[in-house]
Amino acid sequence: AQSVAQPEDQVNVAEGNPLTVKCTYSVSGNPYLFWYVQYPNRGLQFLLKYITGDNLVKGSYGFEAEFNKSQTSFHLKKPSALVSDSALYFCAVRDYEGAQKLVFGQGTRLTINP
Amino acid sequence: KAGVTQTPRYLIKTRGQQVTLSCSPISGHRSVSWYQQTPGQGLQFLFEYFSETQRNKGNFPGRFSGRQFSNSRSEMNVSTLELGDSALYLCASSLGAGEAFFGQGTRLTVV
Numbered sequence: 001a002q003s004v005a006q007p008e009d010q011v012n013v014a015e016g017n018p019l020t021v022k023c024t025y026s027v028s029g030n031p032y033l034f035w036y037v038q039y040p041n042r043g044l045q046f047l048l049k050y051i052t053g054d055n056l057v058k059g060s061y062g063f064e065a066e067f068n069k070s071q072t073s074f075h076l077k078k079p080s081a082l083v084s085d086s087a088l089y090f091c092a093v094r095d096y097e098g099a100q101k102l103v104f105g106q107g108t109r110l111t112i113n114p
Numbered sequence: 115k116a117g118v119t120q121t122p123r124y125l126i127k128t129r130g131q132q133v134t135l136s137c138s139p140i141s142g143h144r145s146v147s148w149y150q151q152t153p154g155q156g157l158q159f160l161f162e163y164f165s166e167t168q169r170n171k172g173n174f175p176g177r178f179s180g181r182q183f184s185n186s187r188s189e190m191n192v193s194t195l196e197l198g199d200s201a202l203y204l205c206a207s208s209l210g211a212g213e214a215f216f217g218q219g220t221r222l223t224v225v
Binding site for chain 1: 172208215
């Protein structure tokens, strides 16, 4: 079965510094990977996806993610963090090709300190 | 373009009651999925509907059910509510193999 793991429950970064939120995956077949962000009392907002192609994927709000097949990782990155980036971040993988079911990691709470 | 709309936003129910939650997908999206989010279990898949047919179902008891109408709107129902059903229920819609777009969720509290 497909799975993703987010090894850090919490990440703290100073405003203006680069940030990384880690995600590793385990899939059979081609990985379809996603990052979502959740603000308090809100649903999930789509940030970016990797289906195929370039290993560096650019998304919304200045975020990008690096797909690494050999390390089975899909880390979320941003060059310069903003206080408004503070939120809960989820990595997800599509259950199988053609499916809509997403399997989510447990989430990482990102706090950006002014 | 309007996003995914879930109603109601908040619900308080008593144990043993039943509840129905509603989801209107983005116009043109025919796939609707439901997820339960709790602090302990995280985000768990409930079921997915496409063109009024359930295509996939998660590992939840039969008290959890859903349906989809011809206009792609979907409802999920939970019968005989238990305290552990308290959660944020999220609906997502998608077009083909594209990414899923989520609604704001319905916060269900069972007392």
